[in-house]
Amino acid sequence: MLHEVSLEVETGQIVYLLGRNGSGKSTLMRCLSGVLRPQAGTVKVGEQPLFSLSAAERAKRVGLIPQTYAVPFAYTVRQIVLMGRAPHLGLFGVPRQPDVDIAEDALNSVGMLALADVPFSQLSGGQQQLVMIARGLAQQCRVLLMDEPDSHLDLNNQQRVMNIVAQLAEQGLSFVIASHVPNNALVYAHKVLLLQEGHVLADGSPAHVLTEPLLSAAYELDTEVIYDQSGSVARAILPRQR
Numbered sequence: 001m002l003h004e005v006s007l008e009v010e011t012g013q014i015v016y017l018l019g020r021n022g023s024g025k026s027t028l029m030r031c032l033s034g035v036l037r038p039q040a041g042t043v044k045v046g047e048q049p050l051f052s053l054s055a056a057e058r059a060k061r062v063g064l065i066p067q068t069y070a071v072p073f074a075y076t077v078r079q080i081v082l083m084g085r086a087p088h089l090g091l092f093g094v095p096r097q098p099d100v101d102i103a104e105d106a107l108n109s110v111g112m113l114a115l116a117d118v119p120f121s122q123l124s125g126g127q128q129q130l131v132m133i134a135r136g137l138a139q140q141c142r143v144l145l146m147d148e149p150d151s152h153l154d155l156n157n158q159q160r161v162m163n164i165v166a167q168l169a170e171q172g173l174s175f176v177i178a179s180h181v182p183n184n185a186l187v188y189a190h191k192v193l194l195l196q197e198g199h200v201l202a203d204g205s206p207a208h209v210l211t212e213p214l215l216s217a218a219y220e221l222d223t224e225v226i227y228d229q230s231g232s233v234a235r236a237i238l239p240r241q242r
Helices: 025-033 055-059 077-089 097-109 125-139 155-170 182-188 212-219
Strands: 014-018 062-065 143-147 174-178 191-196 199-204 223-227 234-239
Touching (some): 014 025, 025 062, 055 062, 055 077, 077 097, 077 125, 125 155, 155 174, 182 234, 191 212, 199 212, 212 223
Parallel strands (some): 062 143, 143 174
Antiparallel strands (some): 191 199, 223 234
């Protein structure tokens, strides 16, 4: 359950949601995506309340990339990305050539066009994440919500995915990322929301939020922040060794 949580996401921002399991990250993501209606308060996209919009109109504004995605059939990468066009097609709509072009442009943007005809299930975890980002791009939404995109990925794939996210943010797409990897927030986040038991413990820039006292309180773990030689730029977050 969330209590008095306030979050503003600006154009081109990467916002990280951090905190322990049960801190409220997933609940907040469900509220932002329109899956869960908050009992109090308002979720807005621009000046429009999210829940005043139809499901199709919401999908044109906000996209969700879940932590896991099971594909029951042997869909190709191109077919998965074309599913992002669904909000623009209407009931029983069939993708036309302009929709295919948008899907292929999206795949090209994340470096996956060469694998367009490969079954999605044959891709690595990192490649699947990039395809799901491409689906969000094909959806042509303003904000992409990503639920733990760095889980189950090796370090190389984590950085590959997050570098693409950073490039897309520079082009004006906004991201809200729920994560268990505060070190990635150090590198990529413009803003961090640190949650604890449904409350906002701190929010602001990584330099303001990702400090030893706040991280130790949020994770109930004695943490250490490693700084560069100047002592002003945090480079890593580690459990403190006793």
